Amino acid sequence: MKDKEIDDLLKTAARPSHEVEAVSLQRVAASLQSSMRPVHPLPPTWVLTGALALLCAAVALLGAGRAGFDGFEKMDLMQRALIFATLGVLTCLSGIWFAHEMIPGSRRWLSPGAVLGLTVLALLGVFALLFRDYHVSHFVSAGTKCLITGVIHAIPAGLLSWLVLRRGFAVNSVSAGLAAGALAGLAGVGVLELHCVNFQAIHVLVWHTAVIPVSGASGALVAWALRFRVGHGSHERTVSE
Amino acid sequence: MVIRRAGVDLTAGNGLQELSSNDPGGAKTLPFVRPEGDLESLMVRYQDGDFAAATALIDRLSPQLHRFLNAQFTSRADADDLLQETWLHIHKVRHTYRPSEPVLPWFYAIARYVRTDHYRKSIRIAARERRLEDMSKIPATGAGEPDQADSWQALLAPLPESQREVIEMLKVAGMSLEEVARATSSSLGSVKQRVHRAYKKLRETMDATGLKKRSGGWS
Numbered sequence: 463m464k465d466k467e468i469d470d471l472l473k474t475a476a477r478p479s480h481e482v483e484a485v486s487l488q489r490v491a492a493s494l495q496s497s498m499r500p501v502h503p504l505p506p507t508w509v510l511t512g513a514l515a516l517l518c519a520a521v522a523l524l525g526a527g528r529a530g531f532d533g534f535e536k537m538d539l540m541q542r543a544l545i546f547a548t549l550g551v552l553t554c555l556s557g558i559w560f561a562h563e564m565i566p567g568s569r570r571w572l573s574p575g576a577v578l579g580l581t582v583l584a585l586l587g588v589f590a591l592l593f594r595d596y597h598v599s600h601f602v603s604a605g606t607k608c609l610i611t612g613v614i615h616a617i618p619a620g621l622l623s624w625l626v627l628r629r630g631f632a633v634n635s636v637s638a639g640l641a642a643g644a645l646a647g648l649a650g651v652g653v654l655e656l657h658c659v660n661f662q663a664i665h666v667l668v669w670h671t672a673v674i675p676v677s678g679a680s681g682a683l684v685a686w687a688l689r690f691r692v693g694h695g696s697h698e699r700t701v702s703e
Numbered sequence: 704m705v706i707r708r709a710g711v712d713l714t715a716g717n718g719l720q721e722l723s724s725n726d727p728g729g730a731k732t733l734p735f736v737r738p739e740g741d742l743e744s745l746m747v748r749y750q751d752g753d754f755a756a757a758t759a760l761i762d763r764l765s766p767q768l769h770r771f772l773n774a775q776f777t778s779r780a781d782a783d784d785l786l787q788e789t790w791l792h793i794h795k796v797r798h799t800y801r802p803s804e805p806v807l808p809w810f811y812a813i814a815r816y817v818r819t820d821h822y823r824k825s826i827r828i829a830a831r832e833r834r835l836e837d838m839s840k841i842p843a844t845g846a847g848e849p850d851q852a853d854s855w856q857a858l859l860a861p862l863p864e865s866q867r868e869v870i871e872m873l874k875v876a877g878m879s880l881e882e883v884a885r886a887t888s889s890s891l892g893s894v895k896q897r898v899h900r901a902y903k904k905l906r907e908t909m910d911a912t913g914l915k916k917r918s919g920g921w922s
Contacts, residue, residue: 468905475855476874482769486783490765490790491758500752501798565799566816567808567885573893631796633816634888 504629507561507568513626514557514645515550521619522652529611529657536659541592545655548588549648552581556645560623563638564630574637578644578678585651585671593663605669608658612650612673613680620646620681635685643681647674742806750797761790767876768814770855771868781821789817807878808885815868815886861908866901869894 504510526534534542559577562568572580620642632638650673658670742763748756768789773782792813800809855875859867872883884894 465902465906468902468909471858471909472870472874472905475858482765482786483783486786487761487765490787491754491761493787493791494757494761494794495754497794498752498754498757501750503750503798503801506801565801566796566812567800567804567810568888569881569885570888570890572890629798631792631799631813633812637888 504565507558507565510561510627511554511557514560514623515553517622517626518553518557518619518645518649518652519550521615521622521649522656525615525649525653526656529653531656533654533658534656536661544588544592546652548584549652549655552584553645553648553652556581556641556648560638560641560645561627561630563634563641564627564632566631566633574640578640578675581644581648582671582674585674586667589666589671590663593661593666595662596664597662598664599662601665601668604660605665608654608660608665608669609672609676611657612647612654612670613677614650615653616643616646616650616673616677616680619649620677632685635689636682639681639683639685640678641681642685643678644674646681647677650674650677743802746797746800746806747802750800757794764810765790768810770875771811771814771871772818773856774818774864774867785817785821788821789814792817805882805885807876808882811872811876811878811886812888858905862901862904866897866904869897870901873898 537545555577559574562570563574623642623645651670654670654673658666660666742760745756745760745763749760765786769782769786772785772789773779793810796813800806859870862870869883869887872878872886873880878886880891880894880898883889884891887894889897
């Protein structure tokens with residue numbers, strides 16, 4: 463059997479119109495009538511992305527302002543230019559990703575896992591190119607301190623990002639949580655790059671980059687827990703009714 | 704079906720005409736012509752608080768949304784409830800539609816969310832009922848039997864859910880691959896792959912069951 467024949471068969475089977483009882487349609491319309499009022503559509507993606515990027519930059523600058531810009535001062539010009547340009551581009555891309563997750567029917571070029579993976583790979587590439595000190599000292603103690611600092615700064619960035627897109631609607635809340643977490647993680651990495659003076663390659667590659675997957679996974683976990691809680695709550699209500 | 708609401712004939716010249724059966728478009732031909740711009744203008748008016756536009760959208764889109772929601776293992780009564788729930792969600796988040804974007808993927812993305820949510824809840828309820836049955840040995844009641852599957856559902860029965868929904872959107876709603884990708888939050892490549900696999904599976908099934916084309920029809 464050829465594709466054309468299958469296609470004909472599908473067209474034939476799909477053709478009969480599917481009837482919905484008029485009373486059902488009237489019931490649906492009546493349920494909307496009482497709350498019918500004008501609404502403002504969400505702003506364009508570039509506005510939302512710009513707001514998210516500015517917000518992440520503000521969180522990174524405030525965080526570094528509190529802790530000190532020691533890392534930024536220690537960097538050479540090339541390191542400053544490449545690292546912060548990369549962070550800026552990745553923040554914009556993650557902002558677009560998060561905005562699309564919060565708007566039903568948005569275009570998607572890559573899966574959420576692929577976007578997260580490419581973000582991490584891009585950062586690893588830039589860090590590997592710029593940091594050539596291969597000594598290792600206080601790997602775990604210094605590293606966990608940086609990871610915690612990054613994730614702590616990611617929390618306000620994530621919450622504020624959600625505030626920006628609170629009018630959106632996530633058809634896949636876990637994916638939206640992952641996007642929000644990854645975006646917030648970039649703000650956390652921004653704080654670390656501005657503040658951390660440990661330029662050992664392995665430290666930067668492992669612990670600074672780890673902020674993004676950890677933050678992304680945390681966002682996805684929170685979203686999953688909220689969805690489960692909401693779903694479970696509505697189920698409880700249904701049962702009690 | 705001719706629907707008349709708010710003084711407007713919603714089918715005449717508005718996208719529910721069937722194409723002739725010998726339309727040479729192959730896999731890209733649509734079962735219905737649907738002027739997307741018309742739906743978009745209705746959606747914009749709906750966002751402006753125009754109730755007539757809302758009822759027009761309900762009348763226009765409910766049959767295909769109902770068909771989409773009335774999946775293989777969902778009864779017609781469940782599909783009615785899901786349709787109501789879908790429209791309540793659509794109403795609640797109608798501000799998330801942006802006029803420059805295609806409208807059907809937006810509707811289907813929300814319908815898909817409602818259907819998935821319903822599926823998850825039904826699994827939880829089934830698990831709970833099983834536990835209660837184990838405790839009290841009282842048989843479960845009230846669950847409606849699935850409707851008699853129509854030829855469309857029977858045709859798509861061998862396909863997994865992810866492939867079936869893609870075929871439904873392409874053939875029933877007449878969406879493009881790009882629009883299906885948007886509605887399912889997938890990449891275009893992923894949708895093409897699902898369509899390819901669905902056709903392969905259908906071909907295998909039909910060859911195995913000996914479904915052949917007779918003159919003027921299928922048997």
